[in-house]
Amino acid sequence: MTGLIAALVEAWSELRIHKTRVLLALIGVALSVAALTTVVGLGNMSREAMVQTQEQQGGRAATVTAEVFPASGEVDVPQVRKALEGLVERYGVEHSSLRYQTSVPFQFPDGASTAETMVVDRGYGTMRRVDLSLGHWFTRSDEQRLAPAVIVNEAFHQRLGLPDLQQNPAVQIVRERPITATVVGVVPNQWPEAPPQAMMLAGHYDAWALGGEAMMPPAMEMWVPKEIAEPLATAMSSDLAAQFGPGSAQVFRSDYAAFGDPFESIQLAVGGIAGLVLLLGAVGLLNISMVTVRYRVREVGIRRSFGATGGRIFFGVMLESVVATFVAGVVGVMLAVAVVKSPWVQDLIAAGVSELPPFPLEAALIGLGAATVVGALAGLIPAVVAVRVKVIDAIRY
Amino acid sequence: MTAPATSRTPAAQHPEPPLVALERVERTVLIPDHEPLRILQGVDLEIRIGDHLSIVGRSGSGKSTLLNILGLLDVPTGGAMSFGGVPVRSMSEKRRAVTRGARVGFIFQQFNLLPGRTALENVMTPLLYARGKQFWQRERLATEMLGLVGLGDRLREKPHKLSGGEQQRIAIARALVRSPQLILADEPTGALDIETGQSVMKLLDDVARESGAALVTITHDPNVAALAHRHYSLQNGVLVDGELTA
Structure with a gap:
């Protein structure tokens, strides 16, 4: 020593x-x-x-995305959503989110117009690392709201007149009987000239029967352990094929590490x-x-x-x-x-x-x-x- | 004329075994394409605690080689040598180094102080290779030793700012700081003027006597040699006793 x-x-x-x-x-x-x-x-x-x-663009490793494209070309959104939600339940997936792009008419100060609206579940924020410039991502208490909560992009926020999120700003969804939604968060525009866009919880979308025009068929994103991603995708693919017919569904890894x-x-x-x-x-x-x-x-x-x-x-x-x-x-x-x-x-x-x-x-x-x-x-x-x-x-x- | 050294005292007179004993020691160097060079031939010598020996000889007579052998820096190629009763031939290089550090102190003609270190750091250096109390109390021991050689007020001075005599005093303090049983001084006054040399030699003699260590001095200077109790001369590798002529 x-x-x-x-x-x-x-x-x-x-x-x-x-x-x-x-x-x-x-x-x-x-x-x-x-x-x-x-x-x-x-x-x-x-x-x-x-x-x-x-x-942010494709989900975390490993994200498995399930999509259904019926051979008839007609997408029965409720049926497809039910099938996708059934997958999550049957396979016991812990982290999942619906991703359904639709359009919803909103009343802006300068007139009504439709805005691309992404219908998601609360888990989407974590799975896609959603970055908010103002406010917060959907919380459990947002799910309990008596009015739909929306997260909008900066273009939407600007068109609303840049209201203070502390004041729970409202935006009306155009209907025969207008529905008042509350803006809880603002995300950056995805590109410089992006149009007004919004995100909404699937539960709220269903509860207020917003049923806008589908821009893309519903998809289910599931964040699963890497080692089970491939066999899970194969099993789910067979599962959906059994329901919608061969070749009408695809389940694949959509994250950045899908190909190594x-x-x-x-x-x-x-x-x-x-x-x-x-x-x-x-x-x-x-x-x-x-x-x-x-x-x-x-x-x-x-x-x-x-x-x-x-x-x-x-x-x-x-x-x-x-x-x-x-x-x-x-x-x-x-x-x-x-x-x-x-x-x-x-x-x-x-x-x-x-x-x-x-x-x-x-x-x-x-x-x-x-x-x-x-x-x-x-x-x-x-x-x-x-x-x-x-x-x-x-x-x- | 000279006679071979016969200074080995009868055992009855000295019940304690000698510190160093050389018997028919040889040191030969092999030179390519030449006859082996015999530097030392049949050297018999015993050194006991408290002895003071001087060895004189011309340049190239083998003085430094003998000193290196006595200090375990070199080993004989022939004959027998023991240090502290242990045959040197049976000692590993590490054992020789440890024994050298603990029991031998060297003083060189050119002082060989470590450049850039203060007087205190120079004297502390051998204690870095010691164990226990000597290592942990190295600063105190070195300070005391420098005080003993009259440099208590120059502890923080670097050697290049000191005179030759003062530098040699540091070297003496460094050689003695581990309380060696054998002090080997190779031309200790060779780089000093006569007056300074005499004062340094007196100091070395006094300190060695007080510590009870054996002192072996190699010198050209008969005055320095005269301070010893036993005198030897090396002539072409052969050690002879009783002579004070170089």
Whole structure:
């Protein structure tokens, strides 16, 4: 134990004595580690940001979507919805949502017009990572409302005159006897010139018998464990075919990872770049360490005359390198976190992402681990050279 | 004319075994395409606790090689040697290093202080290889030792700011800080002027006597050699006793 502490004390003392050299070596290593950690961190965060965007568009991995297209071409919406809801119940799917695009006439201050309305279940918000710019996603208490709750897009909100959501703004659904709906949330427009659009809970849609014109047949999205997605889709497909006839239903994975992870190549590229950065850092450090150990041959000889064993000299030189690179690694990781978490970089890699991904811990650990490994590797050769120093010659050096 | 060294005292006179015992020690170096170079030939020597020996000899006579062998930095190629009663041949390199650190103190002609370290850090360095109390109390021990050699007020000075005499005092403090039983001084005054050399040698002699350690001094200087109780001369690798001429 004393030996280990003594070796650490000695390594730290050496670093303190050789401040300039150490600083020079550390700058290189710290920059390498910062570059490595930044590349890995940015890569992971970009991936996370892209995954989030993909999940907003197609659901989380694995999302199985069931659709029915009867051979007759006539879609009996209530029948299809019943069949889809039956699938959820029979297969015990925990996370599911109806997705049914219809059109509903709304009364705007400047006149009545229909708006594309997506009929969904409450789970849709989580499954599709719905990002709200105002208000909130449908809650359990929204389901109990005595008036339908709607979430509208910014174009809809603007056409309403940008009412304050705190005031529970109302919008009328045009009927013989108009129905007053409450706007509970606002989502960003899907594209710059998007028309007014709305989302409504399936329960409310049914309760007030809104029955607008179907723009697309109803579909059921189900978020299930990846490993059961394929067999589940096959079973559900057969199930629906039995009800609607062969070829009239399709059940498929609709999430971004349906055909394998599309970000694998990005990760491989990031890994390759990171490895190259690390190699450059290691070569630089090895170079400095080799020069240093040759400069310190006499010192090694003197230490041997004090009773330093070969093992202690080897361990000391290695430890000195490892301690130095570990400290450099900490600095490099801090630098990388500062770069990656800067608002400018965050805007660049995670624009439009609802949940800003945190700095990946694995990037920090890889940075620190790489720094330590580089220190050990770069210290290995000089340590062997130091051990092989001939004491008698070294003292006279 | 000289006679081979016969300083091995009868056992009856010294019940304690010698600290170092050399018997017919040889040191030969193999040189490619040449006859082996015999640096030391048939060296007999016993060193006991409290001894003060001087070894004189011309350059190339094998003085430093003998000193390195006595300090376990080198090993004989022939004959027998024991350190603390243990045959050196049976000691591993690690055991020799540990024994050297604990029982031998070196003082070099060129001081060999570690650059960039203060006087205190230099004296503390050997204690980094010690265990227990010596390691944990290294700063106190080094401070005390520097006080003993008259440098108590220069603890934080770096060697390059000190005179040659002061640097050699640091080297003496460093050699003695682990309380060695054997002090090996290789031309300890070689880099100093006469006056400073004499004061350094007096200090070394005093400190060695007070600590009870054996002191072996290699020197060209008859005045330095004269301070020893036993005198040897190395001539072409052969150790002879009783001579004060280099």
